[in-house]
Amino acid sequence: MNKPTFIAYIDEAGDEGFGKLKARPGASGQSAWFLLGACIVRAENDLLLPKWRDEILSSFHGSKMRDLHFRNLKHDQKVVACQILSGKKIGVCVVASNKITIAEHQKREIFKKPQHLYNYMVRFLLERVTSACAEAAKKSGSNSCALKIVFSRRGGTNYQTMKEYLALIRDGKEKIFSNYKIDWSVLDIDSIEVENHSKRAGLQVADVITSAMFCALEPNAYGNFEPRYANILQGKYIKSKGRLLNFGVTLIPPLGRNPICDERRKFLLQLK
Structure with missing residues (x-):
């Protein structure tokens, strides 16, 4: 049996900074949340991603859009985009940082360093994605697999610095504890790619699932929240031993210590 190969396309939503968070909804300032999300596909389905992207775009009657940008879509278009993806063979993993807790943290100066939060969240995301790929390979009868990572290029991010941080973790030099570990038998740091959003349909799909x-x-x-998009996709979130929270959807800090309103807490607890 050939070793299965997976591809994970990674995009972000929100911004990394927390020096001037929005004082209230609609005000100027940085987002309260910063998210990284991955769209995971098997290699044999990777070639289908442009077709799936085009299926979404063609559903927007009269639209001349060539690229899929979630923020540019109307509500009804966002709904149908998620509906179409909910029927495709993809896996979804999202890591979400509540930056209000960082701004109030005693070690906030550490996270003010350029790219520190981004790299930290990449680690959390890859811990879960590599674990899910390894588990999926075992279920299909293989003791090994390969994972290729493609990041959506974002301004101000030094991807070489990110790779060096991942190498630090691989070599056992990272001292911050985590419940999960990156499976290095699955991931080769040197194989990581960075591409423009418009060049890869997989990155456009990752934009949809992360923005949802x-x-x-x-x-x-x-001041309102819109959980409908994410709810449509909830059958796609990866799980560990049947558990979705802290795996397919991971909050930093965890839900039990995250100061969020009852509306959002209820939404997260009903994810299955």
């Missing part, structure tokens, strides 16, 4: 969860956590200009 962002809308459920970050209040809009009117």
